[in-house]
Amino acid sequence: MHLTLGQAARVLEHVGQSPAKLNAGGRGVPSLEKAGTFAQWIMFGVLVLVLIVTVSSPTGFLLAAGIVGLMFFFRKRRRDRQAWEDATGAVSPVSGVQGIAVPDVQIEAPANHAAPKRVASEAQAPISPVTRPVSSSQGLYRVSLGRLEWPNVEVVGEHAYSQVIKAALRGSEAPIVARSDSEVEGVQVELVSEPDNPYDTNAISVRWRNQVLGYLSGEDAIRYAQPLKRIIASGLTAVTTARIWAYDGGDQLQARVTVALPEPELITPLNEAPTGVTTLVPWGSAIQVLKEEDHFDILFNYVPPEGVGLLIVSLHKAIRTLKNGAERPFVEVRLEGERVGELSNVTSAHLLPLLEHTETIGETALAYAKITGSALAAQLVLHAAKATEISDDWLSDGPHPAPKLLPRATGYEVPPAYAT
Template identity: 40%
Template structure:
């Protein structure tokens, strides 16, 4: 029985939706699912399919307890390469331990030519350390801005005592931070900047020019009673740390980001440096979404009153079962010697008595089939109905014989010519000339002899004579 589990996709951070270069392996084993994604999704300008794919850890996989499957609508389309499981297992396992499923943009390509199917799957992943936030989302109501270009946070060195507690053992990680409008007044100037806070603690600010590009969105969210949250990345060591944010600026936001429902991501299981997460078993299981879609499609095909479940065996419209009886043309097979037929079985309770067997009708004897006759062998060129010879097509061996004779003559002439040159070079010009003169008639004679030999051979092949007879 294939069980299902409820999932909710959680989009990883730092993904690349433009270029997918992470190779997925094992696609040839899951071509039906790839074909399904290809047929049901609009194609891009590059004749491929761009969809969000699910990254599901499989701790109960019998081949690798750190295997990560890639799925489309609950159906497996491939796996992570084994050498990458160590880096990506903590990421997808933390999401799965929360009751969610990690999701990333993918590209699917499929082709069928001459009955042969091929397909490939790629993912647009970022860095594993920057794919999930180390801290929880802000506790106050907030709106998470879409991702954008990387912006450097300034004056974070003045707040290293706060940042030091967030630097992971790997030295890099992702964080939630919030932006706030802050007015800074000094003896010489008065300026308004975007202040950066980490879990309510000030950790830096943006430059004046950069703040002006974020302040309209910060003020707009404040008027809606929401804090402005953005994605950040921390990189550091035991003595220093730097902070950057990745968010869209005010002029890059659309109406949905400004006035739509507030975007807030769910909280994840607390970060564990040792990645000791409690991950549910998922090997050989589908998701609830895929199962619900399958049930819906089956109900549309077989009717709404059809009972469909995990244990349903019938997948075709119900039809009355008809017991096939032997016809008169098919008599019962004869029993071997010494075999006794079983006694007739008495009718069981709640069962109607069996109908009497049909009377046996003997089949009329079949007329004997005439024995096959094999026609006698007939020599080539003779008629099978008499001794009159059949017309024989002109053999091409005559032409081949003429060519061979011409080749022998030419070879003889050139041999004589070469011998004459050799004799002349040895100091006897007269001897060389004599050899040249004699070479011409010798070559002609060789050609005539070869032509006659070819003619005799052709005649023998056409008429083998009485030495060969059929049976």
């Protein structure tokens, strides 16, 4: 198991140890690390020279070759480990950022995107306009939907926004000091679509307190354009968490920002939430829905062209009468009021106490479900927290309605947001 420096620091603090030991020996300080590498190579060269001069037997030759091999092995291992830490161990493949052109600092918008492109149509519905003005008081839409937030997508153009990055670090109680690095994780950031961006109409900026930290790469901006525009056009603010690392070299700030983003098709649901008094159950571990094959005639209409998508389903307590006359409760899964499957007896037992509570207070429990399929078959996987995982605060603060989004469309009109 590997940890980033920030995660390791929190572990050490939790067990009562000083995080300062992570930087022992000058780790993370480029000048010291370069000096250490230079010294290692000098010692390595002296050792090999001594072996060649003093040992001429086959055994000595094999010993020298072994030392050379070990040196390269440990150096590669250390380099790979550091690269893994810096890359934060993305769960899914992330598009690269090579070849991205970024402007000088005085230009307040990076030209880091390719020529404007339009996202392929997801449905045959018309373009949806903005229904209400965007304001700072609007609701938040967490693109992770409650999943573990892992900063897996690279932000580009950070060097043009060094002052904002420093402010974000200070605001997160991780101030940056000259000739040292600073890192913070879990920083809430907004994802803002900029249709009026003069460099790329698909541009998506990453902002902290409405100040630009950087941009998604051109390729990622195209991939995430549709779901983010749908969120914004619905009058909501798309938010996620970020990891910010920076090193103050004195004359220039080196910075790296990564944000947590799931795959685009798993950000917004394919359908709208049911009407009435509903409450959305927190995201939980995957639960296989059973007997969905008996309802393929319904599910077929919701399988997206990509083959994978997100749905909002409702959960209901149902009773099954056994042959001996005994009654056994279970959880029934419905989509747009139609039955599309059920949960096993064991899994149902984990959710029934929650459903009994919501039904008692007159609410319908909703949950997210991942649909995977084709023209031949479909599979549903529910993501709902168990009753034992629900906090008392969540129960008392209810109901928790699902975010109201505009229907899926080929495109969405969003307000201008380019920061000049």
